[in-house]
Amino acid sequence: MSEQKNEPISATDLFNRLRSDPSLFILDVRNEEDYKSWRIEDIETPETLNIPYIDFIEVPEEVIPKVPKDRKVVALCGKGGASDYVADILRKEGYNAVNVTGGMKAWGLVYSRVTAWREGSLKVMQFNRVGKGCLSYIIVSGSEAAIVDPARHIDQYLSFLEDEGLELKYVFDTHLHADHISGAAALCKTTGAGYYLSADDMDGASAQYVALKDGQQFSIGSSSIKIVALSSPGHTPGSTCVLLDDRVLFTGDTLFISSMGRPDLGGQAAVWVKDLFRTISRLRKLPDKTLILPSHTRGGREYDRNGVVSGSLGEIRKSNPLMAIEDEEEFAGQILKNLPEEPSAYQKMRKANLGLLEADEEKMEQWELGKNRCAIEQAKEKI
Incomplete structure (x- = not known):
């Protein structure tokens, strides 16, 4: 033939x-x-x-x-x-x-970019590292911007900022990442923006940052547009959600569309899972219309027709089985019995993000290879 x-x-x-x-x-x-x-x-x-x-x-x-x-x-x-x-x-x-x-x-290095939410001059761009399911965001308000959970490939963010004529004011890491190398420090070094994350995740760190505190407020683009930090320990002690204009919640690795963040990466699952329960109880009190934008996705059915990963809190209450568990012991039991195996490189990446371990491009690619394993494994099924 x-x-x-x-x-x-x-x-x-x-x-x-x-x-x-x-x-x-x-x-x-x-x-x-x-x-x-x-x-x-x-x-x-x-x-x-x-x-x-x-x-x-x-x-x-x-x-x-x-x-x-x-x-x-x-x-x-x-x-x-x-x-x-x-x-x-x-x-x-x-x-x-x-x-x-x-x-x-x-495939693990491919990124997509979509508009996740928009109202007037206020919008949120979602960057999806599709092979890994890692999500990051640029918040745009007027001529100013903030970035949430940036990946280490920072050129995509810098290009967007330049094309849109935006000044980067803040960079937030919602927690100390274990499944990938953060681009936050590199972005701030390049742009002069402030790097914010909780000190509770940075014990012993040599990386330069500004401690992010519960209830701390930031203005962006206009004095009336607020970004508020909400302490949300569980996945890590310093996990912090970021609330935009009382309407959009960036949940980091705390709450996903169909799962939640694993509480065991610091070796204290029995303690951290109780923190996670209290955090979820706090998030339940937010309005159903609150838009949830997580930092990870399973892909596939979590995308809408435009490729956006998002959901209202009301929708997630119904679709995420862990949200329905209101008893602490039952919640902890379901979480702890469904923990996936921890990839061997995760502790290395935690150290790298603390500024305690250096690696070249080849080594970082090797560490990051594969999809993220930060979610509770079986939560996508009805428990």
Whole structure:
């Protein structure tokens, strides 16, 4: 059969095609364990088949017929090498097949940007590191801006600020991050903005910051537009939600759309889970119309049709099963029995974010590889 001359695509190309081409078919050629741990998920995830690449070498006559010939096949692996080999085999068999350059490693570096909320000159931009499910935000009010939970790839924020003619006043980390390297310190060094987070998370830190306190208020763009810090310990002792104009709540890793933040990353789960219960009890008192913007997502069904991850508190009360538990012991029991395994790099990233451990780009990429594991694992199902 004639060989198809299909050029490889980038991970960003794949992301764009996922939302525009329903005919895509993803062929993931990693081993089954890696596939189940971390895979492509989006608003409408295309049909996906997992066949380890070794099978295309050892038993091609068995596995090639399993791949549909009437679809646009996108071959994917960890770094792009094995899937390139498989895509070539398929093209020689007459398939329309392309490889994703850089594989899942590159997928973990793809970002999207959408408007999460807007009213007049006040708006919130959501930046989504789609492969990891890490969310960060730029709050815009008039000619001023604040950033919440920035990732380490700060050029995207700087470009937006420059394009919009904005002055960055504040950078908030809602807590000491364990699943990725924060970009807050680098942003503040570049722009001169203030870096704020709770001192309760920064014991022994060498990083420079301003202690964020419960009830502390910040003006942005106008004296009438307020950002208020709400202490929300549980995921970490210093976890702090950020309330914008009494209407939009940035919940960090405290409350997600369908789960909550794990309380065990500091090795004190039995204590921190009680803090988390008290925090959730406090958040329950906010109005149902409060818009919740978390710092992580499971992807997939948590996206709306525009790719935004958000929900009103009223909606989350109904859809998040942990929100319905009002007994402290029952709450703690459900949380503690559903804690996922902690990735080995998390403690290294906590130290790096404290300014106590240095790493080059290659090492940071290695630490951050894979989706985030900061959520209670089974909360997406009805408990």
